[in-house]
Amino acid sequence: MSVAMKGLRNHITPVSKIIITSRSKNIATFGTTEALQLDFLPKEAFWYFFKTIAFGSSNPEEEPKLAAVCMEIAVLMNGSFIGAHVIGGILRSNLSGQFWYTFLEYYRYFTGWYIHLQGEHQSDMFKKRSGLTYIWSYKNWSAVTATFHLYQISSANLNDLPVIRTSELLTRDIKLEGKFDALEWRSSVPPYYSYMVHHEYGTGNNHDVITAIESISFTIDRYYRQHQGVEENLRKLHRMLLRIQAIVEEAHGRQITNQAMLLQLRMVRAVMYRGYYFLDNFRYRTVQAHAQDEVGDRSLGLSPFSQFKRFCFSTRTRKIASEVLDQKELQKMLGHLENIVSDMQEFVAFVSCYPRMSRQPYCSYLLLENCMFGRQIEQEKIINFLLEPNHPSAKGINVLPIIGPGRVGKSTLVEHVCHDERVRKYFSMIVLCSADSIGGGFLTDTGLIKHRNPTSTGQSLVIIELADDDMDDRTWTRILHNLRGEHITPVSKIILTSRSDKIRAFGTTEALHLDFLPKEAFWYFFKTIAFGSRNPEEEPKLASICMEIATLVKGSFMATHVIGGILRSNLSAQFWCRFLKCFRHYTDMHISVLGEHPSDAYTKTSGLTYIWTSRNMSVVAATYSLHQASSAQLADLSPILSNDVLTGDVEPPEKFDALEWRSSIPPYYNYISHYEILAQPPDMLPKRKRSRSLSEGLV
Incomplete structure (x- = not known):
């Protein structure tokens, strides 16, 4: 390199800048400035690039079925630019669903086969x-x-x-x-x-x-000699997860007050959910194609290919292709959990030192439908805040803001805190109120009294739920002034809940932010709701379908109870396959036309949506408004069950109220939606007729 540099110095036009390109990182030492590292596009950017190449001048949003196939092909491309142009050109030349399906089917199996034989992806040859x-x-x-x-x-x-x-x-x-x-x-x-x-x-x-x-029969046979070790590793992984689950459940039953212990519990619980998600995904992915063959439904995969079936790509070979790719991840997960388990002896010893909680009967039920899921650590954080002495700078009142999107469970979490025995013993009064109801009068007149205990400390807890999700400084100053006034039971703590991040400034302690569950924890929750008392491990075909449905639900608690109840009522693979098929295409259409996921409708109080049914694949546009009702109000409304609408048991009228979900845990909300079906699609839905015809064509 030094010789080459000397040769560049003696020129009529002196060389001032040099750009060196190489595949080797060794040239980084030759630079006078930081080296620029180029890599292939991330999967999100590559998908944007590939779909443009594949569709050309056609709009992917107008071809949701082709776009779904295109996304699977893009994943198989492994980020190759040359491959994107070759295969994208092939797809662009024939915008036929059957052609794209057939191409994907063979490309998928060839990719798995190539990796198994060569030990690398076929796109690696371009490198x-x-x-x-x-x-x-x-x-x-x-x-x-x-x-x-x-x-x-x-x-x-x-x-x-x-x-x-x-x-x-x-x-x-x-x-x-x-x-x-x-x-x-x-x-x-x-x-x-x-x-x-x-x-x-x-x-x-x-x-x-x-x-x-x-x-390559010898290679396959050698793999299957190793396959027994893979199965043993899966069983070992399951045993370790059961051990971790036992520790997590034991910790959830203890009154842990140490913040570091709660943080460690959160980490262990997240590892448990990731482990179960990995185990289920590993198990159920390989039974998916076999399940669709038995039930005679192609909704889980692609079109039937009788010509392709004449070849030896059986379920056995498909299993090889997928598991070869996952064996390294399995070993990695197993090693990670082994380290976690080996380091948990001290954690278990510390947990056993904390007193047990007195649990209500419903909390011991196997069905998670009857208990709050995934918020135990947040619950303990709030309780620790309520029971600790007031901060001197708070002028008598400490404030905890709780922030999170709609329907994420803020009210449910606070209600469970208020039902905790330690909180009820500590506070003489717990009052739930809105920002507008707090005036200069008696505290008992400002809202709903949730609890009274005259023999306690003589302090009050006020819970303020912001309906409009926003509050200015002047309003907050007025509220604090009124709550600091002379009350029989002085206010010492305030819990403030809102969807807006602006209330963070009103807290005297760090705000608690609630979000929807991560996909691993949500899968653990969803499969329990969908299967009820049945064991998903005994129904691998149903579980593979359930995992796809869980992905489409997108973390919505309310949709989980609605759809989980429908699935639990009919544990038939044929029914679940058809439901998945309808739900998938409805979701794609909703995103394409309205620009949002159907579950996002539950996070708002009103808007525009689509009503669909899995029986006759009908789809209609409607406006909706979502609200909560008491049991007495529910009796006056006589609403239709949303389950009945989705399954086609009830034909929805032009205007109707639908009971989305009746919660069986505090605060026992009944979620009601008022729908008004639109006679004609509004101007903002130019693609509605096309999307509807696509759905009807799936029958």
Whole structure:
């Protein structure tokens, strides 16, 4: 390098800047400034790029079925730019659902097969200049072994070569012999490279997929000798998760006051949920295709391919392809949990020192429908705040803001805190009120009295729920002034709940932020609601469908109880497959037309939505307003059950009230939606007719 630098110094126009490009990180030491590291696009950016290439001038939002297939193909592309242009061009040339389905089906299996044989993704060949590869054809379902040499040429040189395009190899029945050059991609941007591959293979080496699989039978058999070890690792993982679960449940039953212990409990619980999610995902992914074959429904995967079924890609081979990719992750998860378990002896010893909680009977039920899920640590944090002495700077009142989106469970969490025996013994009065109701009068006149205990400390707890999610400084100053006034039981603590982050400034302690559960914890919750008293491990086909439905629900507690109740009422794979099919396409349509997920409707009090039913696949636009009602108000409304609308048991009228969910835990809210079906789609829904026809075409 030093010799080259000396050669650059003696020029009529002196060299002032040098750019060095290389695949090696060693050149970083040659720079006079920080090296620029380029990597392939992240999956989100690559998806945006690939769908544009694949759809061309067509709009993906108008073709939700094709877009769903395209997203799966994009994942298989592994971020390859050249592969994106080759395969994107093939898809763009034939915007047929059947063609895209068939292409995806074969591409998926070839990818798994290639990884198993070569130990790398087929797109990795573009990162090297030469090596061994397989050339596959979607048209005649064949694969051949060949060596390759990748090189770049100019457009002028390309015109002199009688080349075959790689896209033609993939889509046409072309007989290949001996040696040939294939044009992978002709770039239309500077430096306008034409990427060529020179292939060589012997005449007797052309094998169809059956022969290729037979030729690697030794490799498959060797894998299956190792497969027993994989199954044993899964059982070991399950046993460790059960141990961690026992520790977590024991800790949840203790009155832990130490903040560091609560933080450690949160971490252990998150690891447990991640472990169960990984275990279930590993188990259920491989039974999905077999489940759809048995129930005769293609909603879990793609179209049936009788020609493809003649080859030896059985469930056994599919299982190999997926598990080979996951074995390293399994070992990693197993090692992580082993470290967690080995380090938990002190944690268990400390937990046993804390007193047990007195639990209500419903908290011991196996069904999580009857208890608050995933908020025990937050509950203990609030209780610790309520029972600690007041901060001197608070002028007699300490304030805890609780912030979170709508329907995330703020009121439920606070209600459980108020039902805790320690809180009820400590406060003489607990009052729930709104910001507008707090005046200069008696505290008992400001809101709903939740609890009285004349024999306690003589202090009051005030809970303020902000209906409009916002409050200015002047209003807050007025509220504090009124609550600091002369009361029979002085106010010492305030809990302030809102969706707005602005209330953070009103707290005397750090605000508590609530969010929806992470996907691992939500899956643990959703499968329990959906299966009820049944064990998901005994129903792997249903569990694989359930995992897909859980992903579509997007963490909504209310939707979990609605949809989970529907699934629990009919534990039939055929029913679950059909429900998933309807729910998936309804979700895609809702996002495409309204620009939001259906679950987002539950986080707002009113808006525009779609009502759908899984029986006849009908979809109608409607306005809605969501509110909470007491049991007495519910009796006056006589609402329709939303479950009955979704399953098609009830035909919704033009205007109606629907009971979304009747909570069985404090504060026992009844969630009611008032719907008004629109006679004509509004101007903001230009694609509604098209989306509706797509849904109806799925029957």
